[in-house]
Amino acid sequence: MNVIFAQLLNGLDKGGAYALIALGLTLVFGTLGVVNFAHGALFMLGAFCAVTFRYLITLETVTVDPEKLSPWGAPLEIRTPLAQNWLGDFGAVLIDYSVPISILLAIPVMLVIGVVMERGLIKHFYRRTHAEQILVTFGLAIVLQEIVRSVFGANPIPQPAPQDLRGAADFGVWLGMAPNVLTYPLWRLVYFLFSIGIIGAVFAFLHFTTFGMVVRAGMVDRETVGLIGIDIGRRFTIMFGIAAVVAGLAGVMYTPLLPPNYHLGMDFLVLSFVVVVVGGMGSLPGAVAAGFLLGILQSFASMTGVKAIIPGIDQIIIYLVAVVILLVRPRGLMGRRGVMES
Amino acid sequence: MFSLAKKDLLSLGVFALIVLAMPFWLSPLGAAYPALMQKLAIFAIFAVGFNILFGLTGYLSFGHAAFLGIGSYTAVWSFKLLTMNVVPAVVFAVVMSGVFALAIGYLSLRRSGIYFSILTLAFAQMSYSLAYSVLTPITNGETGLLLVQGDPRVLDALFAEPRQGLPVPTLLGLDMSGYAGFYFCAAMLVIAFYLSQKIFASPFGLALRGIKSNQTRMNYTGFNTRPYTLAAFVISGMYAGLAGGLLAVTDPLAGAERMQWTASGEVVLMTILGGVGTLVGPVVGAWLIKYLENIFSAFNESILQRFFSFLPDGLDTFVVTVTSKFVGDGWHLTLGLMFVLVVAFLPGGIMEGIHRIVRSFQRRGDREPDGSLKAQPAE
Structure with missing residues (x-):
């Protein structure tokens, strides 16, 4: 029982990342009808927002103290981060919490990147075939990831979680079990809650604001909304920006779990496309549900007991699910009848 | 047969x-x-x-x-x-x-x-x-x-x-x-x-x-x-x-x-x-990409410096730093850019480009250009 519960928890954080990326993909597909292969690159760019922020905030001054000597006999260099110099203890806290704080940087940056991408390139591909959309965004993804590589290098750059959130939570105690039966890394818990929060925010935005209502109407029938005299194109552009922000934030918060490198986006993209398809093209709840479902499935498949029965299942489970779903029920779990069903 | x-x-x-x-x-x-x-x-x-x-x-x-x-x-x-x-x-x-x-x-x-x-x-x-x-x-x-x-x-x-x-x-x-x-x-x-x-x-x-x-x-x-x-x-x-x-x-x-x-x-x-x-198109495409990959990834900064040495002093270092991002390890960046540009502007690929050029020459060669558009089939 505990084992099953532990695997369930283990799947949640990865599922959260899948759900967030798939949510953005579905938003873009549902509004603009564009299959965006560069969405994984947006996730990666978000992660590198966190890297950049940490780099900036930990810029140091080096002062040489001639009085003290290092163990090698050279004058001791004292490094103090500028932020700590200027802001004192608050600066230290700022550095400690750099990952969550870099969200503030990531939101405007990702919004701008998203809008520029849509206006600059994707706009011209509304009327082209899906194949061409896939190809051009695939090329764009290569360009983005290579730019990141030339700036940040090819090695993964680890990002520490804040000190207070680094340990493990004794999850079992909260459920009335004995201590140390079921522990769970705190940051994963944070990531799960964060993804739930973002997903809730996106749904609330779509359902409880006028802007969201118009967007939803446009997703159903773009032409009619346009005929009423609403500039639906501009709103869809903003939705693209929001999808980019969602992907970016998913990337920012994922950095302590997986040190980001330049091909992070590609690794996640294929999986999240599978997630979208399993959930049903164009269905937002489907994308979220399928994200968590596949995350949990994957963590169950990597149990040693399961691997002993079917070797290698952990590597292919997601693709296997996708193949079965596509062949048996092509509109996915929650897809609308008739949307992309052939 | x-x-x-x-x-x-x-x-x-x-x-x-x-x-x-x-x-x-x-x-x-x-x-x-x-x-x-x-x-x-x-x-x-x-x-x-x-x-x-x-x-x-x-x-x-x-x-x-x-x-x-x-x-x-x-x-x-x-x-x-x-x-x-x-x-x-x-x-x-x-x-x-x-x-x-x-x-x-x-x-x-x-x-x-x-x-x-x-x-x-x-x-x-x-x-x-x-x-x-x-x-x-x-x-x-x-x-x-x-x-x-x-x-x-x-x-x-x-x-x-x-x-x-x-x-x-x-x-x-x-x-x-x-x-x-x-x-x-x-x-x-x-x-x-x-x-x-x-x-x-x-x-x-x-x-x-x-x-x-x-x-x-x-x-x-x-x-x-x-x-x-x-x-x-x-x-x-x-x-x-x-x-x-x-x-x-x-x-x-x-x-x-x-x-x-x-x-x-x-x-x-x-x-x-x-x-x-x-x-022929795929053959041309494969050759071009493999050839460029080979040439571009062999370039490094010193080759570029020699290549751009005719430029004035400050400018050449600038040009070298910019271009070096596109060659050597950065070859994939060039590849991605090429990908985007071709799909965006020349969906028919190089063969279509050649056809366009040939056609424009033929039109110039004729004294009386045809002028009329190709008939569009009704949707």
Whole structure:
């Protein structure tokens, strides 16, 4: 029982990342009808927002103290981060919490990147075939990831979680079990809650604001909304920006779990496309549900007991699910009848 | 059965001449060494085969590299178990990838459009992950499948004394390295091109084009399209297997990274860059990309500095820093940019570009330009 519960928890954080990326993909597909292969690159760019922020905030001054000597006999260099110099203890806290704080940087940056991408390139591909959309965004993804590589290098750059959130939570105690039966890394818990929060925010935005209502109407029938005299194109552009922000934030918060490198986006993209398809093209709840479902499935498949029965299942489970779903029920779990069903 | 129309025969002759004369016309371009020319021929075969599926039927497969990898593994196993002769290796590679293509195609072709792309992608990723992990006894995992001294090589052991050192693939006693290897690949390319010409000109090819332009209509006329698309899928999978087998012939090792989806993306790019659905286009695209890859990744800052040394002092360092991002390790950046630009501005690829240029010259040559637009069929 505990084992099953532990695997369930283990799947949640990865599922959260899948759900967030798939949510953005579905938003873009549902509004603009564009299959965006560069969405994984947006996730990666978000992660590198966190890297950049940490780099900036930990810029140091080096002062040489001639009085003290290092163990090698050279004058001791004292490094103090500028932020700590200027802001004192608050600066230290700022550095400690750099990952969550870099969200503030990531939101405007990702919004701008998203809008520029849509206006600059994707706009011209509304009327082209899906194949061409896939190809051009695939090329764009290569360009983005290579730019990141030339700036940040090819090695993964680890990002520490804040000190207070680094340990493990004794999850079992909260459920009335004995201590140390079921522990769970705190940051994963944070990531799960964060993804739930973002997903809730996106749904609330779509359902409880006028802007969201118009967007939803446009997703159903773009032409009619346009005929009423609403500039639906501009709103869809903003939705693209929001999808980019969602992907970016998913990337920012994922950095302590997986040190980001330049091909992070590609690794996640294929999986999240599978997630979208399993959930049903164009269905937002489907994308979220399928994200968590596949995350949990994957963590169950990597149990040693399961691997002993079917070797290698952990590597292919997601693709296997996708193949079965596509062949048996092509509109996915929650897809609308008739949307992309052939 | 093996005859071609006169025009096709001519183009086949010219093509064969160009391919076989590669060592001559590539030497001024600084690319006339066998290892690169082998690659040029092999990837041209890969792209020609991919074009039979994507160019004729319009089905965009994102997992074709899997067949390339399967071909390589099969060929290396043939070297290990049977003989260093290349003929069985290539034949087995083609057959094995054909079998896999039949299975994967049978399932994937139940869907079309983006679903088909994702299905093929999923199958390819599955093969890739399995080759890396569970199938290590067959694929040798991360190290890649290599020839070793203790391989059985049953047939070779029957007929000849084992030589010292690692054996190399041979054809009729001729070592398949260097120019011999290139000419073997080139011959294969010419045969592959000929077969693709036959397919393009055949009723089968016409049916495939019909499927591309309107599959529903084909179905309504009582035409069962499934066997046709499946046949196209298997044929192009076999081409990929042939290419993979030849990769193993020229350099007998096989690794899983050949099956990764970026490799599948590369062949798509080759086909698109050259011109989808044209005969020569994929070959041109494959050559251009492999050539540029080779040239660009060899560049480094010192070469660039020499190249730009004619510029004024401050400017040249600036230009060098900017351009150095696009060469060497940054070659993929150039590739991605090329990808975006071609799809955006020249969806028909280089062949369309050439046609446009030729047409504009013809129009200028005429005293009275036609002026009238081509009649647009009603939707």
